[in-house]
Amino acid sequence: MSDEESYELLGFDNVLLPVGDLGEALAFYERAGFTLGFRFDEAGIAQLKVGGETPGILLRAELALGHRPPPWHSPHIWLEVPDARAAARELADAGITPLDEVFQEATGWTVEIADPWGNVIGFTDYTKRRELGRRG
Structure with missing residues (x-):
């Protein structure tokens, strides 16, 4: 080429x-x-x-797409947030139930939600490895 x-x-x-x-x-x-x-x-x-x-x-x-209950086999899109545990609390206050409890990753914490069609969105932070996050 x-x-x-x-x-x-x-x-x-x-x-x-x-x-x-x-x-x-x-x-x-x-x-x-x-x-x-x-x-x-x-x-x-x-x-x-x-x-x-x-x-x-x-x-x-x-x-033609109906509601699909999680877990649906689909890609997971993770978005960086300053604090995933705070995001989990705010989501719960808004009436959105996480798929699981907030869990630890090598870089910090993550919480995932699914929309009514089974699309999974994760909110993850870099509290353990701040130098890798957007706000370093």
């Missing part, structure tokens, strides 16, 4: 998650602390912001 034909991975654009109902999905994710970037009902999509980055989580309505 010549240099003109090669490509370079520059970073994430958006992560797409299928949902059965866009309005219900947005209500769930807003309770989980996400901010709406944009909503385009004609296309059945909405984007959730993730921090100050331009890419986000793109929700796409799949009308």
Whole structure:
């Protein structure tokens, strides 16, 4: 492959998650602390912001998709937060039940939730290895 034909991975654009109902999905994710970037009902999509980055989580309505109870065999998307244990408390206060208890990783703590369609989102921190986190 010549240099003109090669490509370079520059970073994430958006992560797409299928949902059965866009309005219900947005209500769930807003309770989980996400901010709406944009909503385009004609296309059945909405984007959730993730921090100050331009890419986000793109929700796409799949009308035939019904609710799926966790654990569903799907990718897990983990997002960095300052304190996963605090995130778990705030999620519980918003009525969102974690899949399991907050658990330890080599870098810190993590808590995972699933939306009504079985998409798994994790909130992880770098409290054990702060130098690896975004706020180093």
